Amino acid sequence: MFASEVICVTAIVLEVCMLLLLLRRGLWRTYTFLFVYAIWLLIGNSAIFATFLYFPTVYPSLYWNIDSIDVVLRFVVIWEVFHQTFPKRSGLNKSLSKGLGIIALSLLIFACGTFLIYQNYTGPRSIHLALDRSFGFVQALMILGTLVTARYYGVRCGRNIRGIALAFGAWVSISTATNAMADLSSSFISYWYYLRPLSFVVMIAVWIWALWVYEPNPPIMESEAIDLNRWTQDWNRTISTARTIIRP
Amino acid sequence: MINLIFFTILGLALFGSFIFIALQGSPKSLPDSSAVQAVTEIINLEGSSFANARRLLDDTDYQALCSNPDLRRLALRLRNDRRQLALTWISSLQNDLIRLWRFRRFLIQRGVSSSMSEELRTLQALLLSLVLLSFIRLSIRAAGPFALPRATRQAGQLVDSMSAGAALVLGRTPAAGWAEIERSWVKSAA
Secondary structure, eight states: HHHHHHHHHHHHHHHHHHHHHHHHTHHHHHHHHHEEEEEEEHHHHHHHHHHHHHOOHHHHHHHHHHHHHHHHHOOOOOOOHHHSSSTTTTTTHHHHHHHHHHHHHHHHHHHHHHHOOOOOOSSHHHHHHHHHHHHHHHHHHHHHHHHHHHHHHHHOOOOHHHHHHHHHHHHHHHHHHHHHHHHOOOOGGGHHHHHHHHHHHHHHHHHHHHHHHHOOOOOOOOOHHHHHHHHHHHHHHHHHHHHHHOOO | OHHHHHHHHHHHHHHHHHHHHHHOOOOOOOHHHHHHHHHHHHSSSSSTTTTOHHTTOOOHHHHHTTTTTTHHHHHHHHHHHHHHHHHHHHHHHHHHHHHHHHHHHHHHHHHHOOOOOHHHHHHHHHHHHHHHHHHHHHHHHOOOOOOHHHHHHHHHHHHHHHHHHHHHHHTSSSGGGGHHHHHHHHHHHO
């Protein structure tokens, strides 16, 4: 029990540090969505800790309800990573947003589906665990997809977004796996009680490290419209030549 | 049950992917094309500007001459000439590498930012490239210019990668100052 309290207090202290870091350096203006999520984490975890100390009877239901709200709010972090990596006015955003939006929607439908078809809920905990892992899995895929797409197009991520994305992705994926293991074997529950909050603390620590130095994503260098038109014309000419060769 | 096993395996696989990406580090930044252009303008790279390496190392002519017994002597002369040319080209590439390295040092001496690890990586690349070029030279001396045509042809890429490194450093200075850098470089090289 003492270890749980220590982990919980550590998490709250780190969350306060992160908020102070975001406020002190004015980073909250750049990373507004992350800032909102950080406020939520502090409020949620403080409420959980206070209930754990003073109202133990309502603690389990409050813990799971806050966790379920958190599952939804985590999308805010994904949005932050995405819109920082592919800014709204960039050509890549214009080209990819529609396709990526469809993929994101399909993943959400998949998450809802895997949550609804899982019928063997043994109790309220299992419902929350199923919700957490179904959406956690999709969230990890979304973050990984964003990072892989950025790498594919040679978009460089600065320390801030890279640290946030990697720590968040690693945390939601390990959370997905441990949640499934906890439902798979009840003997894993005792490890899960420590593993999940510990991995969360590690994520917050990495976020603090990532935000310690202001290093946003470098701007995407885009070519002039004249160059783009010339390249398009060259490309179209190449395609038509290739077609002529293939089908004379 | 299948659902749970699926999430366990995929969750762990995703975790592994994130750790892998984190360990890989951020992708190397590519130099600005204008900086690459500027480097080639500032430094006269004799070896890498030679465009006929493929022709030089192609043994088709030599084989054609060898097939005729009357032209064997001519074939041997051609081989020797090509060997001399290949050796000259390789030494030009070595000079290019050293010139690029000096230019890089010159930029950093003038206050362009760089890190210790970047400097060590450059030094390592330079030493390895010089060793490789020396080995190619040795092979040309010992076995002729047609023995390792592929390795010899690719020797030019060593200079290109070194040139990209120098362009990366040059790209950290404002483009407006490149003309002044060129003037100072010419003065210091004289």
